[in-house]
Amino acid sequence: MIRVSGSQAFEITDRLFRTPDGKRQLSTQESHTALFGQFQKNGYLIDEVIAITYRNPHSFTGEDTVELTCHGSTYIQQKIIRVLLEEGCRLAEPGEFSRRAFMNGKMDLSQAEAIADLITCTSAANHRLALQQMRGGISHEIDKLRDSLLHFVTMIELELDFSEEQVEFANRKDLKDLANKLEKTLLKLTDSFRLGNALKNGIPVAIVGETNAGKSTLLNQLLNEEKAIVSAIPGTTRDVIEDLANIRGITFRFIDTAGLRQTRDEIELLGIERTYQQIEQASIVLWVIDSTRFTEHIEWMAGRIIPRSEGKTLMVLFNKSDKIDKEEQQVLDNQFKTYSRHRLHISAKKGENIDLLKAKLLEIAGLPDLARQDIIITNLRHYEALKSAHEAIVRVQDGLQENHSSEFLSQDLRACIHYLGQITGLITTDEVLKNIFEHFCIGK
Numbered sequence: 001m002i003r004v005s006g007s008q009a010f011e012i013t014d015r016l017f018r019t020p021d022g023k024r025q026l027s028t029q030e031s032h033t034a035l036f037g038q039f040q041k042n043g044y045l046i047d048e049v050i051a052i053t054y055r056n057p058h059s060f061t062g063e064d065t066v067e068l069t070c071h072g073s074t075y076i077q078q079k080i081i082r083v084l085l086e087e088g089c090r091l092a093e094p095g096e097f098s099r100r101a102f103m104n105g106k107m108d109l110s111q112a113e114a115i116a117d118l119i120t121c122t123s124a125a126n127h128r129l130a131l132q133q134m135r136g137g138i139s140h141e142i143d144k145l146r147d148s149l150l151h152f153v154t155m156i157e158l159e160l161d162f163s164e165e166q167v168e169f170a171n172r173k174d175l176k177d178l179a180n181k182l183e184k185t186l187l188k189l190t191d192s193f194r195l196g197n198a199l200k201n202g203i204p205v206a207i208v209g210e211t212n213a214g215k216s217t218l219l220n221q222l223l224n225e226e227k228a229i230v231s232a233i234p235g236t237t238r239d240v241i242e243d244l245a246n247i248r249g250i251t252f253r254f255i256d257t258a259g260l261r262q263t264r265d266e267i268e269l270l271g272i273e274r275t276y277q278q279i280e281q282a283s284i285v286l287w288v289i290d291s292t293r294f295t296e297h298i299e300w301m302a303g304r305i306i307p308r309s310e311g312k313t314l315m316v317l318f319n320k321s322d323k324i325d326k327e328e329q330q331v332l333d334n335q336f337k338t339y340s341r342h343r344l345h346i347s348a349k350k351g352e353n354i355d356l357l358k359a360k361l362l363e364i365a366g367l368p369d370l371a372r373q374d375i376i377i378t379n380l381r382h383y384e385a386l387k388s389a390h391e392a393i394v395r396v397q398d399g400l401q402e403n404h405s406s407e408f409l410s411q412d413l414r415a416c417i418h419y420l421g422q423i424t425g426l427i428t429t430d431e432v433l434k435n436i437f438e439h440f441c442i443g444k
């Protein structure tokens with residue numbers, strides 16, 4: 001489908017589009033109607049198309065728009081586009097349609113951004129969050145906050161006008177309550193970003209452990225794909241290998257790493273350094289142990305993995321369970337009780353207990369019920385703005401506590417309102433807009 005939007009959309013397409021009876025024109029069509037006809041230039045037929053007309057402001061961009069649905073060949077598409085360009089159109093920039101929609105007030109900035117998220121969504125969770133944002137979930141929450149703040153600041157500023165008379169229009173206790181309420185809401189929103197970000201970019205899961213433990217085999221098993229090279233030679237994986245996998249609608253980012261061991265090999269040492277970085281960046285760490293040779297270097301290994309896993313969930317996986325019996329499994333399990341309460345026997349090669357591992361990962365990820373209507377922030381730009389807004393409201397709280405003058409309070413309240421305005425695009429700069437829309441794909 002080729003979309004032509006702008007004040008000359010009808011004029012240009014009318015020169016190229018003929019209905020079978022040769023009588024009807026796009027410019028005189030009613031909005032939201034489809035016409036069948038030929039797309040041609042100077043009598044040279046290019047394709048038979050359906051043309052849908054939208055009259056401003058009732059289109060996605062808010063401008064006059066014609067959408068041409070043609071046959072799928074890239075040759076035809078390019079030919080049509082070339083002819084349109086010859087007739088005075090120009091190619092849309094990335095995200096330009098959404099940008100125009102925003103400029104023409106068809107949607108606010110956070111809604112426009114949600115379109116980009118919707119297009120790239122790869123999981124049920126992403127999909128739901130993007131939809132929520134596109135339909136104005138976040139905007140609504142932000143507007144509510146802004147309204148409370150505006151009310152707040154009006155009361156404070158009224159006092160400024162009567163400053164000589166030393167009146168207090170705004171009851172200080174009410175103001176404190178309002179500030180506390182706003183602070184809580186802003187904190188909740190900024191806090192939700194950790195989850196939102198994980199849902200959007202995948203929850204990072206680092207697969208670490210001794211060489212030859214079966215880490216790459218496990219990665220392949222989780223991805224259902226022969227992504228990493230597996231071999232019986234210790235030190236096979238030297239670099240970080242990662243990919244996304246979807247487990248029941250939630251995206252996980254599984255990261256296979258170079259096995260840990262004492263080595264003088266320079267390249268391997270660089271790889272091990274990267275393993276450490278990956279542990280630090282992950283939310284969940286899977287420590288893979290070769291059940292057939294577990295006694296070796298365990299202390300050494302623990303000394304490397306445990307401190308770096310602080311604040312994350314560490315799960316111990318006894319791999320190659322196909323090689324040992326139940327009693328041996330029990331002994332192993334007892335030995336690792338102190339390291340983590342999450343322990344599981346698996347066989348990466350045979351696929352044993354992999355479903356259980358997946359269920360455990362979902363459980364550890366501890367995702368709240370997404371069906372609830374809680375607002376979850378997924379966008380870094382929104383997060384930054386909310387964080388600044390939160391800092392400003394904390395200054396207001398402090399100011400109220402220390403009986404600062406209305407003038408100071410109003411300054412911080414205005415700052416808070418300003419940051420919230422950035423999210424919905426009430427306050428923006430050309431640079432910010434450029435930055436946002438240039439990351440859209442062309443045609444959106």
Ligand SMILES: Nc1nc2c(ncn2[C@@H]2O[C@H](COP(=O)(O)OP(=O)(O)OP(=O)(O)O)[C@@H](O)[C@H]2O)c(=O)[nH]1
Binds near residue numbers: 322
């Ligand atoms: N019996 C058995 N063998 C396994 C299992 N998982 C992996 N292996 C074997 O163990 C060897 C090492 O597997 P890899 O997946 O390459 O191990 P790794 O931990 O990635 O090793 P490095 O990349 O060297 O650190 C291979 O020969 C695998 O076939 C398992 O569950 N059972």
Ligand SMILES: [Mg+2]
Binds near residue numbers: 230236237
């Ligand atoms: Mg490997």
